[in-house]
Amino acid sequence: MELNLEFISTKLIKPSIPTPPHLKNYKLSFFxxxxxxxxMPLLLFYPYGNNNDIGDDLFDQKLEKSLSRILSHVYPAAGRLSRDRFSIDCLDQGVTFTKAKVNCQFNDFIDQVQKDLNLALFFFPRDIQDLKDVDxxxxxxxxxQVTKFECGGIAMSISASHLVMDGFSNFKFVYEWAKVCKFEIPDDEIDFMSFDFGEILPARDLSRIFPNRVHPVESEERxxxxxxxxxEQTISSLRDKLTGAIDSGELCFKPSRVEIITAILWRALIRVSEAKHGYLRRSLVFFPVNLRGRISLPLKENAFGNYVMDxxxxxxxxxxxxxxxxxVTLIRNSVQKAIDACAIGTADDIIANxxxxxKEIFASKEWGTDNDEVDKCIISSLCKFPMKDADFGRGKPSLMHFGLRNFHSCWMYDAECGSxxxxxxxxxxxxxxxxxxSDIKAFTNVLGNQERIQLQPLL
Structure with a gap:
C-alpha cells in the first residue's frame, strides 16, 4: 500500500496558564x-462516523486548546530536560503538535493493516524516529501528531519521553486529555496527578550504584x-487446564489471566529459540511492574513520572x-520478589534493593545484555489502563498500536467483552x-482466522 504523507503545520502548544515560579524546576526521581x-509512542485510530457532531476545523481547535489546558496541570510535559539531567526546566517551552494528511481512506487503511500491522508505523511522529542521543x-x-485520512478519520500519535513518564503517566495523560477535549473541562477543574515523587525518592549519582548498561547491537533483521x-472463554479454558496442577499441589494459587497469557507467550518464544538454535537456551523476560500503591513511603497512587520496575x-x-x-509459578515468584524489594523500608533501602x-542482570556474565547466549524480551501488561476509553469526542479508538518496534516485545491490553x-x-x-x-495456535484457532485478525470493533 503506497501512502503519501503531507505535513500541514507544526507548532508548540504551551500551557494555557503559565507555570508558577515555585514549580519551574521539576525534580526527577531515582526511578x-x-x-x-x-x-514511547502510542497510536490511536479513530474512524469518521455518526458521532462526529463538529466540523474538522472546530475539532482541531478543541484538540489544541484542550492540550494547552491539560499542560497547565501536567507542566513537566511542556518543559525540557536540564543540563545535569536531574530535573526538568519547566519554562513552558511547549509540546510539539504536528498536523498532517494522508492520501487514503480510513477503511482502506484498516483493510490493509489487517494484513500488515507494520503499516501503523507510518503514522509515528518523525521527531522520534532515529532520535540520536545528542538530540x-x-x-x-x-x-x-494528528494525521487526517481523506474521509475524515484520524490517526493520533502521542509519544512521551520515558525519562519523564512511564506507561501509567502517559496513558493517564491521554485519557484525561480526551475527557478535557470532549467535555471542555476548565483549567481549574483539571487535577488528576501528583508531582512530588522526586522529593520522596530523589535522583542521585548512579555511577557507584549501577553498572554501565551495555545495549545490544541493533539487528539488521526487520x-x-x-x-x-x-x-474470556479461552482464558477460562486455559485456567481450567491448570486446575489439575492446583489439585495435585504443584500450583498453590489461582493464576491471573495476565500470568497465564505471559506463561503461554514466553514458553512459545523459548520453543521458537530452540527451533532456531537447535538447543534449549536461557531466557530472560523483563516484566514491567507498576509499583504505585505498593510502597511504604508516602507516595500517592496517581504519582506522575516513572514508578515502574522491570x-x-x-x-x-x-x-x-x-x-x-x-x-506460571516462576512468573508469580519473580514479580513478587521485585515488589517486595520496593514495598518496605526507607528510600535508601528501596534504592539498595x-x-x-x-546488578544481578546487568553486571552478570550469565545474564548481561552483551551475552548472546541469552534470549531476551519484554512482556508487558497494559490491562486496566484506560487507553481504550480515550474518547476525544469522536468515539473510542478502533485500533491501537504501541512501542518503537526495536526489541522482542509482547504487549497485552484489554479488548472487548473481557478478552x-x-x-x-x-x-x-x-x-x-x-x-x-502449538500454544499460540491453540488459543488463536479457537477464534478462527477471520475473527482473530478482525480490527473493528476492537473495543
Whole structure:
C-alpha cells in the first residue's frame, strides 16, 4: 500500500496558564533515572462516523486548546530536560503538535493493516524516529501528531519521553486529555496527578550504584508485528487446564489471566529459540511492574513520572521445567520478589534493593545484555489502563498500536467483552515460527482466522 504523507503545520502548544515560579524546576526521581532514553509512542485510530457532531476545523481547535489546558496541570510535559539531567526546566517551552494528511481512506487503511500491522508505523511522529542521543535532551518530552485520512478519520500519535513518564503517566495523560477535549473541562477543574515523587525518592549519582548498561547491537533483521485476540472463554479454558496442577499441589494459587497469557507467550518464544538454535537456551523476560500503591513511603497512587520496575524473570534449562504451571509459578515468584524489594523500608533501602536486583542482570556474565547466549524480551501488561476509553469526542479508538518496534516485545491490553489483545513484536524470522507454535495456535484457532485478525470493533 503506497501512502503519501503531507505535513500541514507544526507548532508548540504551551500551557494555557503559565507555570508558577515555585514549580519551574521539576525534580526527577531515582526511578526516572532508571528509564531508557527513548520515546514511547502510542497510536490511536479513530474512524469518521455518526458521532462526529463538529466540523474538522472546530475539532482541531478543541484538540489544541484542550492540550494547552491539560499542560497547565501536567507542566513537566511542556518543559525540557536540564543540563545535569536531574530535573526538568519547566519554562513552558511547549509540546510539539504536528498536523498532517494522508492520501487514503480510513477503511482502506484498516483493510490493509489487517494484513500488515507494520503499516501503523507510518503514522509515528518523525521527531522520534532515529532520535540520536545528542538530540534527546533538547527534544520535547511529548510529541503529538494528528494525521487526517481523506474521509475524515484520524490517526493520533502521542509519544512521551520515558525519562519523564512511564506507561501509567502517559496513558493517564491521554485519557484525561480526551475527557478535557470532549467535555471542555476548565483549567481549574483539571487535577488528576501528583508531582512530588522526586522529593520522596530523589535522583542521585548512579555511577557507584549501577553498572554501565551495555545495549545490544541493533539487528539488521526487520522487526514485524502481529496481533492475537484471546477471548474470556479461552482464558477460562486455559485456567481450567491448570486446575489439575492446583489439585495435585504443584500450583498453590489461582493464576491471573495476565500470568497465564505471559506463561503461554514466553514458553512459545523459548520453543521458537530452540527451533532456531537447535538447543534449549536461557531466557530472560523483563516484566514491567507498576509499583504505585505498593510502597511504604508516602507516595500517592496517581504519582506522575516513572514508578515502574522491570522485574527480571529468568529461565534456566538445567533448572526450570517446561510445564505451564512451572512457568506460571516462576512468573508469580519473580514479580513478587521485585515488589517486595520496593514495598518496605526507607528510600535508601528501596534504592539498595533495586540496585541489587539490577546488578544481578546487568553486571552478570550469565545474564548481561552483551551475552548472546541469552534470549531476551519484554512482556508487558497494559490491562486496566484506560487507553481504550480515550474518547476525544469522536468515539473510542478502533485500533491501537504501541512501542518503537526495536526489541522482542509482547504487549497485552484489554479488548472487548473481557478478552485480551496481544501485540507481538518479533524479528521476521522469529514471527513465522512463533505463529506456528502449538500454544499460540491453540488459543488463536479457537477464534478462527477471520475473527482473530478482525480490527473493528476492537473495543
Amino acid at each position: 526516572d533515572q532508571l528509564a531508557e532514553r527513548e520515546h 534527546f535532551d533538547s527534544t520535547p518530552p511529548m510529541v503529538v 522487526f514485524i508485528a502481529n496481533r492475537f485476540f484471546i477471548t 522485574a527480571p524473570i529468568m529461565f534456566v534449562p538445567e533448572k526450570n521445567k517446561m510445564e505451564l504451571h512451572d512457568f 533495586v540496585a541489587d536486583s539490577y 485480551i489483545c496481544v501485540q507481538v513484536d518479533l524479528k521476521d524470522s522469529y514471527m513465522s515460527l512463533f505463529e506456528c507454535q
